[in-house]
Amino acid sequence: MLGAIIGDIVGSVYEWNNIKTKDFPLFRDDCFFTDDTVMTVATADALMNGGKKDDFIDAYKKxxxxxxxxxxxxxxxxxxxxxxxxxxxxxxxxxxxRVSPCAWIMDCGFYARTGCWPSNSWDAVTTSAAVTHNHPEGIKGAQATAAAIFLCRFYAEGHAFDYSEPWSIDQLKNEVRTLIQENLGYDLSQTLDEIRPSYRFDESCQGSVPQAIIAFLESTDFEDAIRNAISLGGDSDTIAAITGSIAEAAYGIPQWIKDKAWTYLDEPLRDVCCRWYQFLKKSA
Incomplete structure (x- = not known):
């Protein structure tokens, strides 16, 4: 979840002032959290309250x-x-x-043992989208993001399981690319250099989620993933939030970046974040 929040904060100052470079200060004094952070926190709150349809509706409105x-x-x-x-x-x-918390309650151990995706938590992914974004493209965007996060979590945690061989980062990215292209129909064949020159603001899932995933696929670490996403332009905070949510699962987040991002959040948002990570520990 924090990866999405960091992407949002870093991208906040570039949404209406796009840059087409990776060379920029990661955090500026005028950075701020936006609706991407608020709704990601709301998703976590909904899951801690049961994760049913009404829980998501209540949390998003609240x-x-x-x-x-x-x-x-x-x-x-x-x-x-x-x-x-x-x-x-x-x-x-x-x-x-806003979907990233849903991907963190999906059971990696179950997937390692059975090769099947945990259906109950996968249902939460779809429900979190469908309470407002029930168009097929709205649901697909959430599913693609959550699927990428889940596979990255499995890569990172898979070393602890006796049921699977550890994946390299390149194997992970090939798995993410293949699954999303074959099962969800996004074209992930373009490179950032091909996308960047003509890319403009696009608030649709179909016009921003594939680009955000590609920003992760071409990254070398968490910070590089965020810089990739911002460098595309367009809906910078949201693209970086999506990319950051995936990169967190694959790479983790450097402590200095966590500490800096924390300073941009107010107490109610910090409280949910703290409770969320305690919730995950208890659920593990």
């Missing part, structure tokens, strides 16, 4: 109303502030930027 100026899209903002609990067929990338 946290959205607590932070009304975080930068939500118009339709989502209207939904937050209404009494309507029905989805509105969105294909926006909000479903993908």
């Amino acid at each position: 946290w959205g109303r607590l932070y009304p100026d975080a930068g939500y899209g118009g339709r989502f903002s209207n939904w937050i502030n209404s009494d309507d609990r029905k989805p509105y067929n969105s294909w926006g990338n909000g479903s993908a930027m």
Whole structure:
């Protein structure tokens, strides 16, 4: 989850001031958290409260109303502030930027033993999207992001399992690329250098999630992944949030980056983050 928050904070100052380079200060004094952070925290809160449909609806409305100026899209903002609990067929990338906590409750040990994806927690991925973003593309964006995170977690944790051979980072990335292309239909064949020159703001899942995944696939470590994502331009904070959520699972996050990101969060957001990581420890 923190990987998504870091990507959001770093990208916050570039969303409307795109840069097409990896050479920039990772944290600026004017960086801030946006709706990507708030809704990622809301997803974690929903999961700790049971992870059912109503839990996600309640959490998104609650946290959205607590932070009304975080930068939500118009339709989502209207939904937050209404009494309507029905989805509105969105294909926006909000479903993908907020999904990362769902991927962290998926059981890597079960996958190692059986080769099957844990269905209950996979259902949470779909539900977290579908309460608002029930368009097929909205759901697919969340699923692709969560699938990448889960495979990266399995790579990182797989060394502890007797059921599988450890993967190299290159094997991991090949697995991520193959699974997402073959099962979810995203084209991940382009390189960052091919995407970057003409890429512009695109808030759709189909126009930003593949690019965010490619930013991870071409990375060498967590920081490099964030820099890749920002260098594309477009919806910088959201693309970096998606990339960061995947990179966290594969590489971990350097402590200095964690410590710096923490200073941008207020107490309510920090409280949920702390409770979330305790929740994961107890669930392990």
